[in-house]
Amino acid sequence: MSALIDQLAPESGLPDDSHAEVRRRAQARLMSQGFPDPKTEAWKYTSLRVLEKREFQGIGQQAVPRCALPFAADVLAFDNGQYNPDASTLPDGVRLEPLDAQSLETLDYAGREDAFAWLNLARFEQAWKLSIDAPLARPLVLAFATSDDFSGAVHPRLHIELAANASATLVEWQHGQGEGLVNLVEQIHLNPNARLHHLVQRQHGELAWVQRTDVSIERDADYRFHALDGGGRLVRQDLRLDLLQAGAHGEIDGVALLDSRQHVDYHTAINHQVGHTTSRESFRMMADGTGVGVFNGRIYIARGADDSHSDLNTGNLLLSDSARINTKPELEIYAEDVTASHGATIGQLEDSALFYLRTRGIPTQEAMALLKFGFAAEPLENIENDTLRDWLMVLLNEHLGSF
Amino acid sequence: MNDMLKISQLKVAIDDKEILKGLDLEVGPGELHAIMGPNGSGKSTLGYALAGRDGYDITGGSIEFDGQDLADMEPEERAAAGLFLAFQYPVEIPGVNNAYFLRSALNAQRKARGVEEIDGMTFLKSVRESLKQLKMDEALLKRAVNEGFSGGEKKRNEIVQMAVLQPKLAVLDETDSGLDIDALKLVAEGINRLRDGKRSFVVITHYQRLLDYLNPDHVHVLSGGRIVESGGEELARRLEAEGYGFLEESAA
Ligand SMILES: Nc1ncnc2c1ncn2[C@@H]1O[C@H](COP(=O)(O)OP(=O)(O)OP(=O)(O)O)[C@@H](O)[C@H]1O
Numbered sequence: 001m002s003a004l005i006d007q008l009a010p011e012s013g014l015p016d017d018s019h020a021e022v023r024r025r026a027q028a029r030l031m032s033q034g035f036p037d038p039k040t041e042a043w044k045y046t047s048l049r050v051l052e053k054r055e056f057q058g059i060g061q062q063a064v065p066r067c068a069l070p071f072a073a074d075v076l077a078f079d080n081g082q083y084n085p086d087a088s089t090l091p092d093g094v095r096l097e098p099l100d101a102q103s104l105e106t107l108d109y110a111g112r113e114d115a116f117a118w119l120n121l122a123r124f125e126q127a128w129k130l131s132i133d134a135p136l137a138r139p140l141v142l143a144f145a146t147s148d149d150f151s152g153a154v155h156p157r158l159h160i161e162l163a164a165n166a167s168a169t170l171v172e173w174q175h176g177q178g179e180g181l182v183n184l185v186e187q188i189h190l191n192p193n194a195r196l197h198h199l200v201q202r203q204h205g206e207l208a209w210v211q212r213t214d215v216s217i218e219r220d221a222d223y224r225f226h227a228l229d230g231g232g233r234l235v236r237q238d239l240r241l242d243l244l245q246a247g248a249h250g251e252i253d254g255v256a257l258l259d260s261r262q263h264v265d266y267h268t269a270i271n272h273q274v275g276h277t278t279s280r281e282s283f284r285m286m287a288d289g290t291g292v293g294v295f296n297g298r299i300y301i302a303r304g305a306d307d308s309h310s311d312l313n314t315g316n317l318l319l320s321d322s323a324r325i326n327t328k329p330e331l332e333i334y335a336e337d338v339t340a341s342h343g344a345t346i347g348q349l350e351d352s353a354l355f356y357l358r359t360r361g362i363p364t365q366e367a368m369a370l371l372k373f374g375f376a377a378e379p380l381e382n383i384e385n386d387t388l389r390d391w392l393m394v395l396l397n398e399h400l401g402s403f
Numbered sequence: 404m405n406d407m408l409k410i411s412q413l414k415v416a417i418d419d420k421e422i423l424k425g426l427d428l429e430v431g432p433g434e435l436h437a438i439m440g441p442n443g444s445g446k447s448t449l450g451y452a453l454a455g456r457d458g459y460d461i462t463g464g465s466i467e468f469d470g471q472d473l474a475d476m477e478p479e480e481r482a483a484a485g486l487f488l489a490f491q492y493p494v495e496i497p498g499v500n501n502a503y504f505l506r507s508a509l510n511a512q513r514k515a516r517g518v519e520e521i522d523g524m525t526f527l528k529s530v531r532e533s534l535k536q537l538k539m540d541e542a543l544l545k546r547a548v549n550e551g552f553s554g555g556e557k558k559r560n561e562i563v564q565m566a567v568l569q570p571k572l573a574v575l576d577e578t579d580s581g582l583d584i585d586a587l588k589l590v591a592e593g594i595n596r597l598r599d600g601k602r603s604f605v606v607i608t609h610y611q612r613l614l615d616y617l618n619p620d621h622v623h624v625l626s627g628g629r630i631v632e633s634g635g636e637e638l639a640r641r642l643e644a645e646g647y648g649f650l651e652e653s654a655a
């Protein structure tokens with residue numbers, strides 16, 4: 001554990017810039033609380049041993065992969081965690097500026113389970129404020145890529161704000177190579193009536209990727225998240241939605257596909273802080289080989305948040321005897337007149353479905369591939385934009401070809 | 404001429420429990436046979452055994468389909484050879500698009516027979532035609548296979564599949580159960596449209612109503628794992644009027 005402090009948060013290396021005060025405070029918290037250990041509930045199934053064994057060095061010299069997408073978009077490139085203006089275009093209605101010191105002063109995180117958020121606050125190289133002021137005509141892509149020789153530990157920080165009535169489609173294209181660590185913190189705020197469709201397409205090889213995405217949603221604003229997650233050596237995604245005012249709506253849909261040497265941990269939380277707020281969540285995990293998946297989905301309906309509605313369902317598919325998936329839906333309800341439901345299943349491919357397909361002439365292998373696709377595609381089906389849905393479906397299909 | 408289907412002294416066991424106990428049935432080309440019989444007598448078991456379901460162990464006898472011994476054929480090989488089973492309880496396949504499924508099935512069968520794949524337009528035209536004839540909403544094509552379909556829609560969807568796949572022998576397991584009166588007629592028409600003097604049918608049903616539209620060549624009663632009575636359409640009418648009671652008397 002102290003090995004991680006030595007490697008990732010040495011007392012000495014804090015940058016002395018306009019954020020120095022905030023950094024010192026975060027460092028102190030991190031030192032006193034430490035990193036998660038096997039007794040930390042929120043990290044029970046995700047060990048940091050992979051990180052302990054790594055030696056973090058330079059961020060690499062080689063070129064990072066560039067995204068090639070089948071749709072017109074504006075791209076903001078983050079190469080090895082650093083914003084690269086030369087590979088980026090900012091459309092009208094979008095501003096990207098260094099974050100002012102004030103925005104960070106009052107930030108607070110919890111204990112040991114939030115160690116990586118504290119680490120980011122102490123160590124971020126750059127902190128950006130991305131402002132979306134108007135409805136955007138085409139998707140805005142955040143391209144996060146690392147190079148083949150990347151072995152650093154980087155801590156990008158991005159605060160995204162949608163103005164009232166603004167709307168955007170934000171696509172995170174994450175393709176990590178190398179053996180370092182990216183510890184990304186995103187803070188997203190939707191002002192009244194704003195709409196954000198947030199898609200994450202993730203494919204990291206040996207990279208370790210820790211991401212925390214906190215989303216706050218005001219009156220009548222609408223946030224939708226879709227993930228197609230191809231995993232990585234160690235991926236941890238914390239996604240937290242706070243429904244702050246009446247009419248706020250949040251949705252999380254995702255599928256994670258895991259094979260050997262891959263570990264993906266999603267911790268999602270949807271917090272209905274006030275009444276008349278709605279949410280839903282659907283998540284699928286599929287694990288083959290020695291892949292390990294963790295899903296923890298929490299729905300919290302605060303005292304007085306009456307007339308709130310939520311539905312969470314998760315499905316898990318194990319394709320080998322040594323694959324593992326730990327799944328836990330949690331409902332915490334302190335209000336009245338609410339509807340909240342959850343369901344979770346862990347299973348193997350259905351014999352009856354396989355037989356049905358085969359009686360129609362579809363050979364066994366192809367039938368199994370169809371069933372896997374059907375299982376994994378479900379959370380992506382409600383993507384309203386045909387182009388984006390087709391894009392992810394094609395990627396899903398390609399990905400399953402390797403299973 | 405050879406039989407389309409020749410079942411001799413067939414014995415089938417599930418988990419070591421014998422369900423079919425020496426069943427004989429011969430279906431010639433172009434013939435339509437109806438099989439009736441009490442609940443639990445083994446009708447669906449026969450359908451599954453024909454289709455090749457795992458766990459339905461053939462412990463005796465033989466099944467010959469269009470001159471081939473079915474025993475060692477996989478379900479997909481039987482389908483490619485022209486055998487079709489409409490399920491009593493069609494299976495829901497979440498996330499698999501109905502149109503995509505049907506096209507994959509058709510192309511897999513064509514590939515197995517060495518015929519080139521069907522092009523998208525021709526395929527869509529043929530499915531749309533079948534949907535229209537069965538008064539099914541085209542939107543069902545975009546939905547997941549059978550998922551959220553009503554009972555009757557599932558049954559009609561089986562007939563759509565049959566119409567698209569054009570099998571040599573179709574075994575229809577209670578496709579009429581759960582259909583409203585109009586749908587029953589549509590399904591019967593769907594079956595009759597495919598009758599061309601060569602294609603054969605085994606229609607499992609509990610009710611004479613469907614048979615009134617189909618005019619079966621033969622009617623059989625399956626009871627206790629055997630065919631215990633065979634006859635013409637008049638047998639179905641007698642069963643409708645009297646129930647299965649008289650069979651026990653004649654057996655006794
Ligand atoms: N998996 C199984 N394990 C044990 N017994 C089974 C199994 N499947 C079917 N059976 C038994 O086999 C017998 C025949 O069942 P089958 O489904 O073939 O009847 P059926 O004639 O189609 O009846 P119905 O008219 O109700 O559809 C029944 O007694 C049933 O309980």
Ligand SMILES: [Mg+2]
Pocket residue numbers: 446447448491576
């Ligand atoms: Mg039956």
